Amino acid sequence: MNLKKIVLFCLGLNFVFNGFSQVKQIEVQEPFHFSIYSLKNGLTIILSEDHTLPLVTVACAYKVGSAYEEKGKTGMTYLLENLMFMGSRNVGPMQHIRFIQRIGGEFNALTSWDKTLFYQTVSSNQLPLVLWLESDRMNSLNLNYANVEETKNLLMEMIRTQKKEDLFLKSLQEFDRLLYPEFPYNHLILGNEEDLKSITLKDVRDFYNTFYKPNNAVLCITGDIDQEKTLRLIKRYFHTIDPSKNIPLAPSFKGDFKQEKHEKIIINKNVSTPGFRLGYRLDSPYSNDFYIMTMIDYLLLHGESSRLYKRLIERNKLALMLNGGIEKRIDLAVFKFFVLSNNEATKEIAKKSLLSEINKLKSSLISNRELNKVKNIFKADYIDNYYSPEKRALFLIRNYLSKIDIRDLGGELDKYLNVSASEIVGIMNRYFTENNVLIEIKSK
Amino acid sequence: MKIKKRKSKSFNLPILLVLFVFLFLTSPVEAQEKFRKSPPLPYPLPDLNMPAIETSTLSNGLQISVVPKQQPYIDMHLIIMTGESLSPDHLPGLASFTANMLFKGAVGLSSSQVQEQIEFIGGDVSVRTYPDYSLFSITFLKDYLSEAVKLLSDLLTQPDFSKNEVNNVKRDMFYEIIRNTNPEHLGRKLLFQIIFNNHPYEKYVFNSGVIKRLTRKDLLTFFDKFYRPNNAKLLIIGDISPSQAVSITEQHLSLWQKKSLETYHINPPPAITKPKICFTDVSNTEEAIIFIGNILPHKDTEDHFSYLVFNQILGGSHISRLFMNLRETKGYAYWAFSNIELFKNCELFYVKAKVKTEYLYPSIKEILKEIRSLIENKIPNHEIEQAKSYLIGHFPVKISEHSDFSLRISEMVALDMKEIYWGNYYENIMYINSNSVFNTFQNVNFLNPVVVVVGDKDVVLDYIKEFEEVEIYNNEGVFQYKLKKEAQNNSQL
Numbered sequence: 001m002n003l004k005k006i007v008l009f010c011l012g013l014n015f016v017f018n019g020f021s022q023v024k025q026i027e028v029q030e031p032f033h034f035s036i037y038s039l040k041n042g043l044t045i046i047l048s049e050d051h052t053l054p055l056v057t058v059a060c061a062y063k064v065g066s067a068y069e070e071k072g073k074t075g076m077t078y079l080l081e082n083l084m085f086m087g088s089r090n091v092g093p094m095q096h097i098r099f100i101q102r103i104g105g106e107f108n109a110l111t112s113w114d115k116t117l118f119y120q121t122v123s124s125n126q127l128p129l130v131l132w133l134e135s136d137r138m139n140s141l142n143l144n145y146a147n148v149e150e151t152k153n154l155l156m157e158m159i160r161t162q163k164k165e166d167l168f169l170k171s172l173q174e175f176d177r178l179l180y181p182e183f184p185y186n187h188l189i190l191g192n193e194e195d196l197k198s199i200t201l202k203d204v205r206d207f208y209n210t211f212y213k214p215n216n217a218v219l220c221i222t223g224d225i226d227q228e229k230t231l232r233l234i235k236r237y238f239h240t241i242d243p244s245k246n247i248p249l250a251p252s253f254k255g256d257f258k259q260e261k262h263e264k265i266i267i268n269k270n271v272s273t274p275g276f277r278l279g280y281r282l283d284s285p286y287s288n289d290f291y292i293m294t295m296i297d298y299l300l301l302h303g304e305s306s307r308l309y310k311r312l313i314e315r316n317k318l319a320l321m322l323n324g325g326i327e328k329r330i331d332l333a334v335f336k337f338f339v340l341s342n343n344e345a346t347k348e349i350a351k352k353s354l355l356s357e358i359n360k361l362k363s364s365l366i367s368n369r370e371l372n373k374v375k376n377i378f379k380a381d382y383i384d385n386y387y388s389p390e391k392r393a394l395f396l397i398r399n400y401l402s403k404i405d406i407r408d409l410g411g412e413l414d415k416y417l418n419v420s421a422s423e424i425v426g427i428m429n430r431y432f433t434e435n436n437v438l439i440e441i442k443s444k
Numbered sequence: 445m446k447i448k449k450r451k452s453k454s455f456n457l458p459i460l461l462v463l464f465v466f467l468f469l470t471s472p473v474e475a476q477e478k479f480r481k482s483p484p485l486p487y488p489l490p491d492l493n494m495p496a497i498e499t500s501t502l503s504n505g506l507q508i509s510v511v512p513k514q515q516p517y518i519d520m521h522l523i524i525m526t527g528e529s530l531s532p533d534h535l536p537g538l539a540s541f542t543a544n545m546l547f548k549g550a551v552g553l554s555s556s557q558v559q560e561q562i563e564f565i566g567g568d569v570s571v572r573t574y575p576d577y578s579l580f581s582i583t584f585l586k587d588y589l590s591e592a593v594k595l596l597s598d599l600l601t602q603p604d605f606s607k608n609e610v611n612n613v614k615r616d617m618f619y620e621i622i623r624n625t626n627p628e629h630l631g632r633k634l635l636f637q638i639i640f641n642n643h644p645y646e647k648y649v650f651n652s653g654v655i656k657r658l659t660r661k662d663l664l665t666f667f668d669k670f671y672r673p674n675n676a677k678l679l680i681i682g683d684i685s686p687s688q689a690v691s692i693t694e695q696h697l698s699l700w701q702k703k704s705l706e707t708y709h710i711n712p713p714p715a716i717t718k719p720k721i722c723f724t725d726v727s728n729t730e731e732a733i734i735f736i737g738n739i740l741p742h743k744d745t746e747d748h749f750s751y752l753v754f755n756q757i758l759g760g761s762h763i764s765r766l767f768m769n770l771r772e773t774k775g776y777a778y779w780a781f782s783n784i785e786l787f788k789n790c791e792l793f794y795v796k797a798k799v800k801t802e803y804l805y806p807s808i809k810e811i812l813k814e815i816r817s818l819i820e821n822k823i824p825n826h827e828i829e830q831a832k833s834y835l836i837g838h839f840p841v842k843i844s845e846h847s848d849f850s851l852r853i854s855e856m857v858a859l860d861m862k863e864i865y866w867g868n869y870y871e872n873i874m875y876i877n878s879n880s881v882f883n884t885f886q887n888v889n890f891l892n893p894v895v896v897v898v899g900d901k902d903v904v905l906d907y908i909k910e911f912e913e914v915e916i917y918n919n920e921g922v923f924q925y926k927l928k929k930e931a932q933n934n935s936q937l
Contacts, residue, residue: 090476376564
């Protein structure tokens with residue numbers, strides 16, 4: 001749901017707090033209680049109280065990720081993520097981190113395809129400090145030639161290290177290029193070294209002024225808070241920050257995401273273990289098929305009693321490493337497998353065994369016991385996603401920025417738990433076709 | 445006139461320009477609200493209300509501790525009050541081997557069936573063996589307590605220990621030891637071995653050679669002797685009342701037979717009083733890892749909280765002295781921290797740092813200097829207060845995940861720590877001052893710690909030859925030889 005939708009929905013509701021006429025509310029009870037507000041400058045606020053422990057998580061997400069980058073400017077979002085710690089008008093370089101560390105708090109940041117997220121968890125009496133810090137960098141980030149160049153150099157070094165140390169990076173890049181047909185979805189979040197080099201101070205300032213503004217942000221606070229007091233604080237620190245005048249539309253896939261057959265061999269002399277990557281394009285992550293596909297992911301790959309773990313690792317010892325599952329990138333989803341094996345012969349058997357497990361799911365219904373097991377593993381993971389203030393804040397932001405209607409969040413888990421055995425067979429036949437992407441990794 | 449006018453014009457232009465530039469440069473920057481200029485004060489410190497731990501004992505001697513807490517899953521920990529320190533002297537590793545076998549099947553139930561049953565209840569299992577106890581942790585959806593306890597009962601009362609699983613577990617343990625060449629892991633292992641030399645805790649670290657000697661017979665004997673309800677505690681954390689929890693466990697675990705146990709007394713290990721430098725080689729590592737540690741006596745509550753404050757000031761976080769000195773100021777290290785591990789009979793205090801190889805020697809000297817300075821001088825009040833503020837703020841943060849929360853309680857239950865370590869944490873930290881830390885460390889022999897260095901011998905040995913004597917060990921902790929300083933060098937540790 002986007003900001004406009006929230007505001008429209010709120011028009012029909014009573015204003016909640018006296019003196020805060022600019023604050024409007026949505027209240028949701030399931031799967032836990034949370035409320036959504038917005039300030040006049042467009043900042044969306046999500047609050048969720050949990051008084052189990054005297055701590056609070058403040059997460060601030062900006063709707064900008066690597067998919068928003070232009071060709072030739074890859075790495076810009078991750079560069080900005082790092083620059084957000086390099087000081088603002090009232091906070092010195094790296095002082096944001098020092099303030100949080102001094103009070104025993106923890107912090108982190110992440111950049112994905114669709115968002116850049118900053119979060120910190122601290123003792124609940126330190127909430128004013130975190131809001132002061134977070135608002136200062138939203139209001140007045142210190143961007144100058146020296147700190148931009150210093151950060152660029154640091155990131156270019158990271159890219160070189162990644163290239164050197166991640167032995168399977170090349171095959172992953174090729175795999176992504178074949179699975180995701182458009183540039184916004186298939187370039188590395190860390191960016192390209194040459195692109196990063198060419199980014200100027202003006203580029204960075206323009207990017208910041210476009211995206212790192214309240215009307216492109218969601219501020220989520222969870223934990224030991226008093227909502228009214230918290231809203232007053234938020235208003236104090238954020239309501240005078242100017243909004244962005246021109247936020248581009250979020251990237252969305254326009255073409256036909258139907259699978260094409262691709263096979264490729266990559267020779268990797270630096271590795272001693274051969275392997276393969278196998279990928280399938282799926283429907284949108286917001287379609288009903290996605291719930292069924294998630295259960296298939298759990299059936300095949302989650303836990304030591306999962307089908308592929310038992311077949312490839314426990315029983316036949318064909319794979320040294322096995323991972324994969326559904327991957328979402330904004331409005332696209334794919335299913336990936338990555339297998340490493342001892343030698344070429346075991347790799348071939350592993351590949352055949354994997355395909356044979358896929359075929360089994362296409363032709364026979366799974367038992368109730370197995371389906372219930374898969375649902376229980378999923379349910380435990382799903383609940384765990386919101387069972388601490390920090391996880392809850394990230395869970396709320398992730399769902400708010402997705403296309404799921406946040407008011408229906410309470411019904412989401414049931415959509416997974418209602419998947420039937422026959423639906424699994426149907427989906428297996430629809431998506432797991434011969435038209436897949438296969439990358440063979442050979443060691444010589 | 446005209447000329448004058450011209451002159452006047454040409455004279456005024458630069459002045460105006462200078463004035464413009466001056467005004468531009470000196471004009472105040474865009475105004476901002478006053479409250480943005482400096483960090484706000486915190487609210488008053490909130491209360492920390494930890495849930496109570498309710499304990500009862502079943503007729504077979506099993507102690508049940510229940511912590512009622514509203515959450516959608518249950519964290520259950522079985523604690524066998526025997527750890528690696530009670531493995532036979534010739535078979536270190538037997539306690540770990542036995543613990544690793546528990547979930548590998550029961551009569552009529554294969555290992556993969558056990559795994560399937562755990563996953564069916566949305567569960568996850570981990571097994572840890574410490575010197576003092578063995579810990580089996582299962583987290584599962586809250587509706588399945590009965591199934592989880594029933595499974596535990598099957599595993600404890602009808603163990604199978606098939607030859608096939610014995611071989612599988614031995615193979616996994618063997619490869620885990622020989623494949624783990626992580627320098628940090630090897631450094632901690634060697635530190636432990638040297639510090640607890642000839643003490644039962646030394647058996648906590650064992651090498652791959654011993655795995656071959658472990659037999660099913662040893663396993664059965666160890667299991668029969670120690671896996672008894674009167675040598676165990678069951679901790680249940682979740683949305684359940686103590687009476688419900690006791691009723692369910694009684695229903696399934698009353699079949700578990702108690703057996704009389706010998707009393708084992710383990711003396712506290714002595715502190716190291718003679719400095720020692722040890723080295724182990726990990727080829728092709730670009731940096732060096734340093735561990736420096738010694739034993740602290742485990743005495744009373746106040747001492748423990750003094751240790752915590754001391755640790756925080758020395759190396760508990762990124763703002764502590766070691767990190768600020770070795771990384772931020774001198775640029776020797778990538779990181780440098782200190783840590784305390786709790787045992788039943790003592791506490792182990794150690795510093796660990798990852799340093800640039802060429803700064804290995806000065807890094808060790810700096811760490812030792814920092815330790816000495818903190819022990820010999822009273823720590824300034826502002827630094828004590830800063831450390832206390834960090835510890836108080838960090839406590840709820842580090843137990844905010846249910847798994848960390850329940851692990852902390854399991855440690856407290858296993859080590860028979862008083863609840864003062866739980867509910868009164870804030871008060872105990874606040875009570876500490878500069879004098880209490882100073883006095884605590886006057887009675888502690890800490891100035892001659894063990895130093896362990898891990899790195900590439902082709903590079904590192906050159907940088908530690910300044911020390912009088914360095915003991916060289918292989919990756920499995922087997923002593924190789926002593927490297928002595930050449931006569932002309934007189935540096936001392």
